[in-house]
Amino acid sequence: MSGRILIVEDEQRIASFVEKGLRANGFTTSVVGDGDTALSWALTGDFDLVVLDLGLPGRDGFAVLRALREARVATPVVILTARDSVHDTVAGLEGGADDYMTKPFRFEELLARVRLRLRPADRAPEVTVLRHDDLSLDLRTRRARLPDAVIDLTAREFALLELFLRHPGQVLSREQMLSHVWGYDFDPGSNVVDVYVRALRRKIGNERIQTVRGMGYRLGV
């Protein structure tokens, strides 16, 4: 799967949040901040997917999308929009094979949608179970398993454990966890991460998530 992605976003903070995340997942990215540039880049057909913010200065996101489709460019587009303008957004999608997300969004959600769009059909069979040691997580049923127990998880616990299992053995900072599980604009002063790490530890066992003082947490060794 080739993965050249055009990110159209004027807010610097969000743009780099998206760019860093996508790059870390093996995609090639380019960022542009206004509609005109976005259109000319997208028209080259050099991209496999466009992540498009609707709230752009100048030529707005809708216009870009429309112009793209009028030019018969079929590149899939994932749209970013404000929560309170969802209605307009949905109207704008009509008939398109496009997807949209409301801001603020969690990175993992964006990733899932991007992957969905870039995997045309049944190639690359999806992973539905993550494992580490004797712990496994069924992404479909959203339950974890240990050799001697089946563990039900709440939505947050699930998202957090998924993140750990996708980066086993790696130290994850609270900031990383916040942006991946809670969204990029969540209060950075919160201790939700701590609270949910504790909840997870209670369910899967204390020893499985280690504290790395001053850095964050790590699954396993």
Added chain:
Amino acid sequence: MSGRILIVEDEQRIASFVEKGLRANGFTTSVVGDGDTALSWALTGDFDLVVLDLGLPGRDGFAVLRALREARVATPVVILTARDSVHDTVAGLEGGADDYMTKPFRFEELLARVRLRLRPADRAPEVTVLRHDDLSLDLRTRRARLPDAVIDLTAREFALLELFLRHPGQVLSREQMLSHVWGYDFDPGSNVVDVYVRALRRKIGNERIQTVRGMGYRLGV
């Protein structure tokens, strides 16, 4: 996948609930109501899986399981247990590749576990998206899609829609929905089904779920 299943359960109501459901899903079932019979049947090795209630009269479920394992019979066992004796149960599972569920349980959950056990590895690629007309449901992300919208669902809404999509065009009675989505012992006098059908209709469109007076509801045509 062969699917001969031994159901060990003394409560008539639950036994037939499980048996009917499993048969409707293509499994061959036998029911026994006490531990001794259960053991002798299971020892024949004629079954691919055992659904075992722990609260049996006479030789209890644990004893059956133990005897089975001592005889080196490796047939996978899915255990049914009361919610307040989970601790004992987990202790009893040690090292086994067995699964357990607390009563009361939803049939779909049991089905998922049975299937998991009977599908040793990666054969039979799992379905992760259900479709009907222009409506699709991604079982992994738990979101529904229409051509012009992506729809977030609550847990109940998701379970109910999944049920509809697995039986498209078929009239489902309130009782069926109750037992599949809410569990076999849910108050039969409740109108939760009505309420959730309405919630679904609001999200996916009224016309997609039809009322069949005196019978229940139906997805589509």
Added chain:
DNA sequence: AACGACCATGAGGATTTCTTCATGAAGCGA
């Protein structure tokens, strides 16, 4: 050893989801 930074944890309030209930509308048979 003492201090400060960092982490663990319980409790409680906010929010979301789930369920019940009451009322009125719609369908069906007499």
Added chain:
DNA sequence: TCGCTTCATGAAGAAATCCTCATGGTCGTT
């Protein structure tokens, strides 16, 4: 049409989940 059953729907209470906050413990450094 009348009367009865069935269904639709809003509202409100119950329950689960989520998040914040406050307190006390632990670790590392000086």
